[in-house]
Amino acid sequence: MAAHLLPYADLHEHLKKLEAAGLLIRVDRAINKDTEMHPLVRWQFRGGIAEKDRKAFLFTNVTDSKGRKYDIPVVVGALAASREIYRIGMNCPLEKINEVWMRAIAQPIAPKIVDQAPCHDIVIQGAELDRAGRALDAIPLPISTPGWDIAPYTTLSQYITRDPETGVQNMGIYRGQLKAPRRLGMNPSLELRPGIYTHWQKVKKKGQKLAAAVVLGAPPCVAFTSAQKVPETIDERAGSIPNIWSRKRHSVSRMGT
Numbered sequence: 622m623a624a625h626l627l628p629y630a631d632l633h634e635h636l637k638k639l640e641a642a643g644l645l646i647r648v649d650r651a652i653n654k655d656t657e658m659h660p661l662v663r664w665q666f667r668g669g670i671a672e673k674d675r676k677a678f679l680f681t682n683v684t685d686s687k688g689r690k691y692d693i694p695v696v697v698g699a700l701a702a703s704r705e706i707y708r709i710g711m712n713c714p715l716e717k718i719n720e721v722w723m724r725a726i727a728q729p730i731a732p733k734i735v736d737q738a739p740c741h742d743i744v745i746q747g748a749e750l751d752r753a754g755r756a757l758d759a760i761p762l763p764i765s766t767p768g769w770d771i772a773p774y775t776t777l778s779q780y781i782t783r784d785p786e787t788g789v790q791n792m793g794i795y796r797g798q799l800k801a802p803r804r805l806g807m808n809p810s811l812e813l814r815p816g817i818y819t820h821w822q823k824v825k826k827k828g829q830k831l832a833a834a835v836v837l838g839a840p841p842c843v844a845f846t847s848a849q850k851v852p853e854t855i856d857e858r859a860g861s862i863p864n865i866w867s868r869k870r871h872s873v874s875r876m877g878t
Contacts, residue, residue, distance in 0.1 A: 630712065631840045636699060638709050639677050645699070646676045654695065654763040655686040655773070662697045675703040683761045691761035700777070700844055710841035726851060732858065756802040760837070765796075773799045779836040779847045780807065781858070782820045785827065791816030792857040794847045797835060805835065816853045 630638065639645040652658050658680060665675045677699035683691040701707045708715045750756040762773035775797035783790050793815050797805040809815045817833070824831045836843070846857045 629840055629842045630710075632696075632699075632838050635710055635841050636677070636679060636696060639699060639706060642705070642709065644676055644703070644706055644709070646678050648678060648680045649682055651682045651684050651690075652680045653686060654680075654683050654691075654761050656764070656767050658683075658695065658697065658763045659765050660767065662702075665698075665702075672703055673705065675706070677702055677706060685761070691759075693759075693761050695761050695763060697763075700841055707845075710845065722849070726849070726855075729855065750803055753802075757799055757805065758802040762799050771798075775799075775805070775835070775837060777837070777844060779839055779843060780817055781834040781836065782817045782831055784816075784820050784853075785823050785829070787854075789854060790856045790858060791820060791853060792843075792847045793817055794844070819853065 636645060640647075648661075652661070662678050664670075675698070677696060679694060679696045679699075681694045683693070683695050685691075699706065700710055704715060708718065711718055711721065713721050745755055760775075762775055764770050764773050765776055778795060778797050779792055780795050780797075781790055781792045793809070795807050795809060795815075795817075797807050800806050809818045809821075811818055817831075821831045839847075843858070849857065851857060
């Protein structure tokens with residue numbers, strides 16, 4: 622689906638808006654994702670830089686501690702490094718953000734499901750995933766806190782699961798620890814009563830495995846919605862996302878697994 626046909630910005634458009642506003646720093650020299658990337662961004666939070674002056678960082682030349690080079694860029698701090706960055710992602714005045722969220726949650730609009738979408742352009746499955754660099758090891762996942770984290774993590778990843786009894790989907794934001802090319806470890810933060818844990822309990826009783834989609838690089842509206850606390854009876858994707866941007870019905874794509 623062409624980005625310009627959507628009433629909300631995808632991640633690429635969002636980065637263009639940040640750059641136009643002087644809120645995106647591009648780093649083209651080689652940066653080690655395991656030791657340098659997050660400390661560079663973290664300096665602005667711990668070094669006395671005013672909140673309004675914080676930036677998002679786009680790293681275009683990503684390497685790791687083993688000398689590997691990746692062909693995928695990494696962006697850090699692009700959604701909530703400052704109020705202005707968040708406001709641009711929400712596409713509304715800062716003072717209207719609470720009102721927009723309240724309206725979106727109160728007036729959900731179901732999305733239309735499409736059969737073809739950009740997230741389906743590349744599909745890798747089966748034995749192909751066992752080839753080097755063809756599974757999770759193809760993604761330049763950073764070590765968020767060098768010296769503390771024991772592995773690379775997905776840090777802004779949306780996990781989507783389905784209730785096996787009601788069919789209602791749940792979307793939440795969780796870190797994913799890279800354990801192997803085909804394995805992520807995830808802590809669902811049980812103290813927050815996440816829907817994904819409820820779904821897992823139900824499928825466990827049935828002796829089944831819990832199917833899940835893990836999404837990286839989602840549009841800002843999807844990422845923001847995944848952090849909202851709404852009743853488990855509401856599918857976040859079929860609820861608040863569309864109404865953040867428009868009162869008209871429009872299409873969004875089903876996210877691939």
